[in-house]
Amino acid sequence: AAEAGGREMAAWARAVRGLLLDISGVLYDSGGDGGVPIAGSVDAVRRIKASGLKLRFCTNETQATREKFVKKLQGMGFDISVAEVTAPAPAACRILKERSLRPHLLVHNDLVPEFAEIDKANPNCVVIGDAAENFTYANLNEAFRLLIGMEKPVLISLGRGRYYKETDGLKLDVGAYMKALEYACDVQAEVVGKPAKMFFESALAEMGVPPQQAIMIGDDIENDVGGAQRCGMRALQVRTGKYRSVHSLHP
Amino acid sequence: AAEAGGREMAAWARAVRGLLLDISGVLYDSGGDGGVPIAGSVDAVRRIKASGLKLRFCTNETQATREKFVKKLQGMGFDISVAEVTAPAPAACRILKERSLRPHLLVHNDLVPEFAEIDKANPNCVVIGDAAENFTYANLNEAFRLLIGMEKPVLISLGRGRYYKETDGLKLDVGAYMKALEYACDVQAEVVGKPAKMFFESALAEMGVPPQQAIMIGDDIENDVGGAQRCGMRALQVRTGKYRSVHSLHP
Numbered sequence: 001a002a003e004a005g006g007r008e009m010a011a012w013a014r015a016v017r018g019l020l021l022d023i024s025g026v027l028y029d030s031g032g033d034g035g036v037p038i039a040g041s042v043d044a045v046r047r048i049k050a051s052g053l054k055l056r057f058c059t060n061e062t063q064a065t066r067e068k069f070v071k072k073l074q075g076m077g078f079d080i081s082v083a084e085v086t087a088p089a090p091a092a093c094r095i096l097k098e099r100s101l102r103p104h105l106l107v108h109n110d111l112v113p114e115f116a117e118i119d120k121a122n123p124n125c126v127v128i129g130d131a132a133e134n135f136t137y138a139n140l141n142e143a144f145r146l147l148i149g150m151e152k153p154v155l156i157s158l159g160r161g162r163y164y165k166e167t168d169g170l171k172l173d174v175g176a177y178m179k180a181l182e183y184a185c186d187v188q189a190e191v192v193g194k195p196a197k198m199f200f201e202s203a204l205a206e207m208g209v210p211p212q213q214a215i216m217i218g219d220d221i222e223n224d225v226g227g228a229q230r231c232g233m234r235a236l237q238v239r240t241g242k243y244r245s246v247h248s249l250h251p
Numbered sequence: 252a253a254e255a256g257g258r259e260m261a262a263w264a265r266a267v268r269g270l271l272l273d274i275s276g277v278l279y280d281s282g283g284d285g286g287v288p289i290a291g292s293v294d295a296v297r298r299i300k301a302s303g304l305k306l307r308f309c310t311n312e313t314q315a316t317r318e319k320f321v322k323k324l325q326g327m328g329f330d331i332s333v334a335e336v337t338a339p340a341p342a343a344c345r346i347l348k349e350r351s352l353r354p355h356l357l358v359h360n361d362l363v364p365e366f367a368e369i370d371k372a373n374p375n376c377v378v379i380g381d382a383a384e385n386f387t388y389a390n391l392n393e394a395f396r397l398l399i400g401m402e403k404p405v406l407i408s409l410g411r412g413r414y415y416k417e418t419d420g421l422k423l424d425v426g427a428y429m430k431a432l433e434y435a436c437d438v439q440a441e442v443v444g445k446p447a448k449m450f451f452e453s454a455l456a457e458m459g460v461p462p463q464q465a466i467m468i469g470d471d472i473e474n475d476v477g478g479a480q481r482c483g484m485r486a487l488q489v490r491t492g493k494y495r496s497v498h499s500l501h502p
């Protein structure tokens with residue numbers, strides 16, 4: 001049986017044709033100082049590309065435009081381009097256009113340019129991202145009042161992460177604030193980004209690899225690993241980023 | 252049958268011996284300017300007291316000490332004293348002492364004196380109230396980090412309201428922020444205040460009236476009406492405060 005298992009595993013490994021890589025917590029640790037690359041990760045990206053495997057970066061990053069984010073990573077030495085990155089904001093823009101939604105944005109200042117071509121007058125939905133310092137009491141009340149005033153409140157959340165690690169410690173992620181608005185307005189947010197199935201599917205389509213032949217690599221057991229598995233992919237959890245073993249979970 | 256129903260109702264009305272009155276949204280509308288009394292409410296309190304009915308004020312107010320809050324209401328003309336008010340902070344202090352919990356406080360500055368006699372060194376729980384302007388990104392991250400760092404995170408929430416009405420509009424209440432921390436830390440908050448059964452029971456005990464002979468009057472269908480009913484009381488929802496008819500719910 002062990003031998004059969006080994007053969008199966010080897011057959012599966014040979015079948016792998018594409019990798020989806022999370023960025024924050026896998027390639028680098030973010031932070032107010034711009035963050036630092038995780039040891040070995042610049043070289044790992046280079047080796048994956050040299051191996052002939054297809055590679056796509058699949059991130060829930062919403063603190064900057066893809067352009068700015070990619071430039072930062074290139075500055076750290078990563079071989080990465082904007083066209084290789086699947087991120088929530090462009091996916092949200094497609095949905096907003098399709099459904100004629102005019103968003104009120106509760107997002108990071110640096111993400112706003114991603115919505116440049118979207119009509120934002122007289123909003124009929126709220127889009128929430130990892131707004132960081134923009135998560136003020138006043139801004140949350142404003143988003144809440146708009147939502148509760150809508151005939152049919154629509155809340156779109158760019159990811160639903162609980163928290164993430166920056167160089168100076170753990171920070172609440174967009175999911176916590178999404179929950180606050182969901183509860184106050186008695187609505188359910190529509191999540192754009194990991195772990196939404198549609199998000200992984202579009203990343204796979206962009207890479208041209210079916211789920212059975214792809215692996216997702218991330219540091220988040222829910223958004224990276226769980227989401228990818230529900231999509232029919234295999235997934236690996238790295239022990240960097242927010243990863244904490246059961247023992248270190250409550251230090 | 253209608254006649255029997257009428258007789259039943261009349262018998263019940265004769266049996267009523269005590270009233271629990273919510274304050275914000277029932278007696279006055281709060282606001283940055285101190286708020287304004289709701290028309291007729293000063294007189295209503297006077298008449299209830301003159302009628303011989305027992306009366307107790309049952310509030311989730313946590314933006315001020317009971318002393319300061321009562322002084323404000325007295326200034327508006329209400330016949331009210333500190334001893335007549337059941338509020339979350341004193342109830343929380345009893346729990347903290349009983350269980351040797353040392354709180355980190357995420358509350359309004361004006362509520363802090365209620366916790367003067369509580370040991371707050373090296374916190375082993377977080378107490379969250381309606382912190383209003385203190386609900387900053389930095390303060391929420393701080394409370395989150397303390398909670399997630401605890402071996403067994405304990406989150407005590409002073410009420411679980413969704414929102415309330417101030418003179419300048421609707422504001423997110425403590426419940427929204429409680430949900431954010433619950434989600435981020437995967438814990439369930441212990442609610443002190445309405446709609447917790449124990450909170451109504453202590454108000455009834457202080458008034459010396461059993462639930463079957465008491466009515467709760469409030470503007471919140473969940474925290475006032477639902478909570479009181481689950482406690483065996485009858486309840487009335489006023490149409491002031493945050494009350495919104497089905498038609499006006501989504502203007």
